[in-house]
Amino acid sequence: MNAVRRLLLQGAGALAAGLLAPLSALAATWNKEAFGAKTAADALRGIGAANAVASADLLIEAPEIAENGAVVPIEVSSRIAGTRSIAVVIEKNPFPLVAKFDFMEGALPFVKVNVKMGETSDVRVIAEAGGRHYTATKNIKVTIGGCGG
Amino acid sequence: MAAGPMKMRATLGSGYTDIRVLMSHPMETGQRKEADGKLVPMHFIQNVTVRMNGKTVVEGQISQAVSRNPVFSFRVKGGAKGDKIEVSWVDNKGESNKTEAVVA
Numbered sequence: 001m002n003a004v005r006r007l008l009l010q011g012a013g014a015l016a017a018g019l020l021a022p023l024s025a026l027a028a029t030w031n032k033e034a035f036g037a038k039t040a041a042d043a044l045r046g047i048g049a050a051n052a053v054a055s056a057d058l059l060i061e062a063p064e065i066a067e068n069g070a071v072v073p074i075e076v077s078s079r080i081a082g083t084r085s086i087a088v089v090i091e092k093n094p095f096p097l098v099a100k101f102d103f104m105e106g107a108l109p110f111v112k113v114n115v116k117m118g119e120t121s122d123v124r125v126i127a128e129a130g131g132r133h134y135t136a137t138k139n140i141k142v143t144i145g146g147c148g149g
Numbered sequence: 150m151a152a153g154p155m156k157m158r159a160t161l162g163s164g165y166t167d168i169r170v171l172m173s174h175p176m177e178t179g180q181r182k183e184a185d186g187k188l189v190p191m192h193f194i195q196n197v198t199v200r201m202n203g204k205t206v207v208e209g210q211i212s213q214a215v216s217r218n219p220v221f222s223f224r225v226k227g228g229a230k231g232d233k234i235e236v237s238w239v240d241n242k243g244e245s246n247k248t249e250a251v252v253a
Contacts, residue, residue, distance in 0.1 A: 030195040035212050071216045090214060094180070099211040105225075107199070107206040108165055112222035116178070116214045 034097050040124065043089050043097035049126045052133035055080060060125055060138040066117060069142040074123060075112040082129040083109035091137075092121035118145045155248035159234045166228030166252055168199060170236045171220045178213040193241055194219060200235040201225055228252055 034046025044050050061075035076086050086109055087100040093116075101111050109127065117123075122137045153173030160167050172194065179191035197209035197219075207223050230252055237247035 030210050035210070075222070093214055095212060095214065097212060098214040099209060101210075101223075102208040103206070104208075105201070105204045105206045106227060108224040108226055110222075110224045111207075111209075112220075113211075114216035114220050116216055 031097075031100070034100075035095060037097060038095060040089050040091040040096040043095075044124075044126065046097065047087055047100060047126065049087070049128070049133040049135070052126050052135035055127070055134035055136055058125055058127050058134055058136040060123065060136060062123065062138055062140055064139075065141045065143065067143045069117040069119070069145040071114050072117050072140060072142070073112065073114050076110070076125045078109035078127045078129070078134075080109075080127055080129045080134055083127045085128045086111055087126040088113070088115065089124040089126065090115065090117055090121050091124060093118050117142045155236070155246055157234065157236055157248050157250040159228075159232075159250045159252045161228060161230065161252060162224070165224045165226050166201070166232065166234075168223045168225065168234055168236070168250075169220070170199075170223075170248070171218065172197075172238055172246070173218050174238075174240065176213060176215055176217045176219065191241060194238045195241050196239045197221065198237050199223055199225075200237075201228070202233050 031046060034043055037043040037046050057079040059077050066072040078086060085100060085102045088098045089096045090098055098115050099113060103109055120141045122139050124135060124137045127134045155172050157170040174194050175192055177189050177192040181189045183189060191213055193213040194211055198205060199207040206225050232252040235247060235249045239245040
């Protein structure tokens with residue numbers, strides 16, 4: 001009886017694994033290492049942008065002072081030809097890397113997103129174009145932090 | 150709070166299609182405490198995908214530092230009325246959702 005039960009359970013397990021496999025294959029990648037980084041330098045290294053050079057063609061539209069750190073609107077656009085991705089790093093957040101967007105098939109290098117900021121910090125954006133990384137920063141003052149509470 | 154519905158609007162700008170999408174999601178950071186002092190476990194969207202007429206145009210990876218009920222704007226060059234936009238997300242628990250809109 002026990003042996004039969006075990007066989008049935010094994011069968012069910014294998015079936016479940018078989019059914020779940022295609023689902024996990026569909027799931028897109030998520031850069032665990034870069035998102036798990038606790039310093040901005042490690043986050044930059046994690047996305048391969050440690051050598052990013054400053055660029056005036058990377059624009060950050062955001063408030064100078066954010067009254068509510070839980071919702072800080074940030075708009076980023078790039079005038080650098082061939083921009084393929086834009087990443088946002090909030091230097092003083094516990095986990096600085098906030099987002100990375102890859103653009104293809106006619107998508108413009110533009111994104112607007114609301115983010116949480118724990119305290120006043122430089123917000124660094126990084127663009128990748130032609131295998132090179134470019135960066136720009138903007139300081140945003142936060143009156144009430146938005147990570148804990 | 151469970152993941153809820155999404156809202157999206159796609160409109161023609163000057164030379165591009167403007168996509169605005171709202172996702173209902175708690176985006177828990179894992180640092181917030183309940184009244185009883187227990188930490189609320191991390192629960193956040195990790196992947197966001199935008200497709201236009203079936204082609205992937207934006208692939209986003211995001212962290213728990215994106216605000217609760219995330220709102221995004223994206224832009225795609227060109228576009229015409231009737232083009233189909235689809236936005237989908239997957240979170241760290243494997244939950245997912247998607248919505249479709251037609252460019253107006």
